[in-house]
Structure formats: C-alpha cells, structure tokens
Amino acid sequence: MAARVLQQCVRSLARPSLRLCSGNPAVRAAAAPAVAIHRPLSFAADSRRTRWLGQSRVSVVGVLCRQYGDLPPLTLETIKDRVMYVLKLYDKINPEKLQTSSHFMKDLGLDSLDQVEIIMAMEDEFGFEIPDAEAEKLMTPEEIVQYIADKKDVYE
C-alpha cells in the first residue's frame, strides 16, 4: 500500500526530467524497508506473473528509478474468482452445482481426502502454506475466500 503510493510519487517525479536527484534517494530509502516488510513472499513466489511495474518508462536523464516488483493487489473479487476457477478445474466437482456456499462434504459429496487435495490446490494457487489445523476447517468456498483474505490482509 505505502509502497505503491511512494512508487507513484517516484514515477510522477520521474516524468519531469529535471528536479530528480534530490527527491530520489529519500524516496528510495523510505520505500525500500516498506517493500521489504510488506511483501517478503512476492519475490520468491509466482515470478511467472507479469510485474506490473516493469512496463513503466525510465526517464531519459538516467536517474536510477527503482522498479519495485510486486504482484497485482488482491481483492475479495479476484480471490473468489480464482478459488472458483480452481474448484471448477477439479475433476470430482460438477461445475454446474458449484456455488460459493456449497459444502464440500454435504452438498458436493466429496470426502476428507478430496478436501485435503482441494486445500493443497489452493496453496499452489495462492503461493502460501495453510497449516493442517486450519485447513481441515475450510469446508466451503466462502470459508476459503475468507481465510485467504484474512491471511493476506485484504479488506473491502
């Protein structure tokens, strides 16, 4: 969040190619620890996603404008879409019957082994591990979305 604001400041500073040198070191120093604290995972996980910062122009004057790599921000909508997409790809689930409130065991007829597989697929999709104790409680897509939103600090 703060990293994005700072980086927009840096980009807006980068456009007029004159008064750059004084602004940049302070901005860079302030933004670097923020990036390090907020997103330690993003550098390791999912490097196949496009870095949405990599596309911006670097100014002609050769100022070292640091491009912070980060994934696009998660929203409840995107989390829900990705969860439902992964569930639709799972061969034991009937896509027509699938809704966010459908219970894996009661409505979709899956068993606990299938539920373990589903949670593992979610771990793969979102790139972080879900511990056993909490994984066994996630029984509907809605709960999974809520859990991921809690873990990733997504508010809306």
Add this chain to the structure above:
Amino acid sequence: MAISRIPPAALSLKQFLQRQRVLGIYRNMLRTIRQVPDEADRKYLTDWARAEFKRNKDATNQDAIRMMITQANNHLEELQKSLALARS
C-alpha cells in the same frame, strides 16, 4: 434415563485421532510429491497415493489402520530420502 447427545455415527476419540493422523500423512505425502522434479513422475506418484488411500478408505479395524499408517510413513520417508539424494 440419560439420552446421549452424541450421534451414533460419531467416532471415538482414538478413531478421531487416527483419522487426523491419516489426513496429516496424506497432506505430507502430497507436499513431498510436489518437490519431485519431473512432471510425469509427479502425476504418477499423486495418482498412486490417491489410489492407495482411497482403496483403504473403508477399513475399520484399528490395528489394520495402524499398520497402514506405518507403511505410509515408510513410503513417505523413502520418498523424502530419494529426493534429498537426488538434490545433492
């Protein structure tokens, strides 16, 4: 007369713990298989693990289940050792 509030299909504590252990082993197995480098091997191993666990899903004898858990642990350790060797 005291009416038991526990439904008849509920597991006893030991069975419940065993069930948790089995699910934990399944999860560890899947996580270890994820680290296998080759894609086709990974698919083969996940299908094998899935088939093994599902085949014995309905076993009720506690001792038999305990034996199967030990077997699964052995397989898991073997897999982890092979992976460690392959990586070094």
